[in-house]
Structures are given as C-alpha cells and as structure tokens.
Amino acid sequence: GIQVEQSPPDLILQEGANSTLRCNFSDSVNNLQWFHQNPWGQLINLFYIPSGTKQNGRLSATTVATERYSLLYISSSQTTDSGVYFCAPPDTGRRALTFGSGTRLQVQP
Amino acid sequence: DTGVSQDPRHKITKRGQNVTFRCDPISEHNRLYWYRQTLGQGPEFLTYFQNEAQLEKSRLLSDRFSAERPKGSFSTLEIQRTEQGDSAMYLCASSEGRKPAFFGQGTRLTVV
Secondary structure, rough: OOOEEEEEOOOEEEEEEEEEEEEEEOOOOOOOOOEEEOOOOEEEEEEOOOOOOEEEOEEEEEEEEHHHHEEEEEEEOOOOOOOOEEEOEEEEOOEEOOOOEEEEEEEEE | OOOEEEEOOEEEEOOOOOOOEEEOOOOOOEEEEEEOOOOOOOOOEEEEOOEEEEEEEOOOOOEEEEEEOOOHHHEEEOOOOOOOHHEEEEEEEOOOOOOOOOOOOOEEEOOO
16 A cells, blocks of 8 residues: 655744645555644644645645655644644545654644 | 534443444545544554445454444444454544545543
8 A cells, every 4th residue: 555654753843933744655646635633633634635735824735746745834833733743645546545654743832 | 514523532441342433424425434543653544435335444454343334324333342452542534525534533442
C-alpha cells in the first residue's frame, strides 16, 4: 500500500510564529485530506486538496501530486493550533484513507 | 445534522468480555469506515462499507472483530473476547462517494 511520511514529527513554536508541515507519499493520488487532531482525539477536517493550493484563514495547503507531496502552512500560530496534524491520501487502489504518523505541534504562549 | 456520532465515548472492560460500539454517519453519506488508533500513531484502517455492503477489510480485523451496517445506516463494531492489545481509540468516518471523509469523536476502549 501507499506509504505516507510526515515531517517534522514534533514542532514547538512560540505564539505568532509561522510553520510548514510536509507530507510525502509513495504513490500517485487523486485526493488528499489534512486533519487536525485536538487534545480530545477529535479529527477535524482542514483541507481536501487533491492538487493545487487552498487557503482557509491562517491555514493554507498545497499539493503537488506529480511530485508526491503536500504542504500545510500555519501562519501566526495560536495556542489553539496545538495538537497533531495528519495528512491522509487514499491507499493505492482502495477507498480508505491512509494516515501518516503525524506532526505533533505545540504552540507556547 | 450534527456530524458523525459514536457511542459510547469511553468503554472500560475486563479482558475476555465482548464489547460493541455504534457509529451513526452523516445521513446522506453512503460510505462508512472504521479505524483504530493507538497512542502516538495515526489511525489505521479496519473496514469499509458502501451502503450495507462490507467491501474492504484490513488484516488488522482479526476473527474476533466483526462489523455490520444493516440497512446502510448506522454501523456496529463488535470485539469478542477482548485482549489488552485491543485497547485503543476506535474511530468511525463517513463520506458521500469520493467526497471528503468526516470523523466522529471516537470510542476509547480500555481493556483491564
């Protein structure tokens, strides 16, 4: 199946800083989702982004499907951004999403 | 519609007991997925339904696990003869066709 690698595994930021999270995947994909898992375990949808760039407030995402990577940008980070960020493309030839190990973000005041 | 709903939110059970979890998807969603997540890891796929048909199962879904989706609406996941290794967060997601999947809040299982 598809392999998903996320970097960095851990990230500590001061409030107000910007960051870029990266997701590499081993096979071509026709869609990809980014999620934020809050401290209570809820997976919150951030982006559905098979290709191109999308923006939602302080967050934006870019997927370059031909080069098999996606980036999540967080600007002016806030303490409420803390949690784990996952990218999830579908598994090769299947419908279910495959998750990486995530990037654990801690934003300090 | 309030999103994907899972019940219970927490379950503590003794080793060897059977447990059943319920997932109510978003009403118009025909696809339903079960995942398992252990500490420090990303969610791992267990099984997938399209309407009432169970179309995909992971190797993780041992003989002690069974899932149903009668009438293509809610789904149940049952674990028989629970083991300590079954302790995890069990997540349900639903989607409409190939559109984005949305997750419930999960059921946290602790086997003691």
